[in-house]
Amino acid sequence: MSNITRRSFVAGTGATALVAALAGCSGGTTTEGSAAGSAAAAAGGHIVVLTASPDHGWTGQVGAFAQEKVDEINEAGAYTAELQTAGAASDQIAQVEDILAGDAPAGIVIQPLDDTVQSAIQQIADAEIPYVAFDRIIEAVQDSAVANVKGDNSGIGAGSAAYFVENGMNPGDAVYIYQGDTSSVTTLRDNGFTDYLLGNLEFDGATVPEDKKWTQEQIDAAIKKSGAMNWSRSDTKAAFESLLGDEANAQIKWWYAEDDELAMGILEALNGGGITDATKEVFYETKPYITGCGGLNEYYEVIRGNSYQDITENLGGVMSVTYSPSMIQTAIQDMVDHLDGKEVPQDHVIACENVTAENVDDYVGFE
Incomplete structure (x- = not known):
């Protein structure tokens, strides 16, 4: 198949x-x-x-x-x-x-x-x-x-956190989570992310390195969540454009989207005219990372380097976690x-x- x-x-x-x-x-x-x-x-x-x-x-x-x-x-x-x-x-x-x-x-x-x-x-x-x-x-x-x-919804969160840590995320760095909905799926994906950072959950057979382990206080202070995006690309695009209306948010480096559709919403916002060029420059200066999950081929094409190249060349990386x-x-x-x-x-x-x-x-x- x-x-x-x-x-x-x-x-x-x-x-x-x-x-x-x-x-x-x-x-x-x-x-x-x-x-x-x-x-x-x-x-x-x-x-x-x-x-x-x-x-x-x-x-x-x-x-x-x-x-x-x-x-x-x-x-x-x-x-x-x-x-x-x-x-x-x-x-x-x-x-x-x-x-x-x-x-x-x-x-x-x-x-x-x-x-x-x-x-x-x-x-x-x-x-x-x-x-x-x-x-x-x-x-x-x-x-x-x-x-x-x-x-493994918890594993999706852990996989995204592990990817960020592997690429240089430190305890207390600002993170933004684009959430799917209000169901147990989103709760598990949220908790898997933070449980990995706390050292309470493994991914791929390993826990977070000791020097990269977060405290609960750091998680509470540094991680922000969008609320339910209803698994919608268009809702995420609009929310991302609104969020970056405050240029301070453009300095966030780590973007955990809980679905490939939500990750595509971020990319479409960056590709459109709803964010000023000046704010985009600030955003790209951090070489931000974006994760998704699910297996959407359109997003895999981004990861392969076959689409949205003008955007991805300014990013640190894009990644997806499997959920077939x-x-x-x-x-x-x-x-x-x-x-x-x-x-x-x-x-x-x-x-x-x-x-x-x-x-x-x-x-x-x-x-």
């Missing part, structure tokens, strides 16, 4: 091997030999996959990968499967209610659109239908899931494995990696 990173992620049938590898070291839901699992495997059954509408970007690719996996299941014949998409949380809640009002499926895989879907997920659990949650994990109901499949939409296939495979009576890890975290100019050619982004 063209849009899966070559190094990081396992999708489709390969997810079974990943599940087996992780099961031995994670707290899991064991269904081996269970009556429910054996019955489902013997009789087959229907799996419903609920995701966001496949419109564009990361969410759009989640839908594309989900449909691909659904088609694979239907072709294999042991189970039937269908994909339902929704553009709003209210629509997704209605989908769940409709499903529960009919014949109970063998299992449900759900990417909650926001935290208001909690009540619908609780209804699934109360109906004793096994479900797998993907990407947005709602803490209040996570213990009832067969598996909670997600990228192909992970939805792992979530669906977890449900298949559960129904087959196999063991799956309940807390199923898929590791991330830093993508820089040095290794970007090892990865394929999504459109």
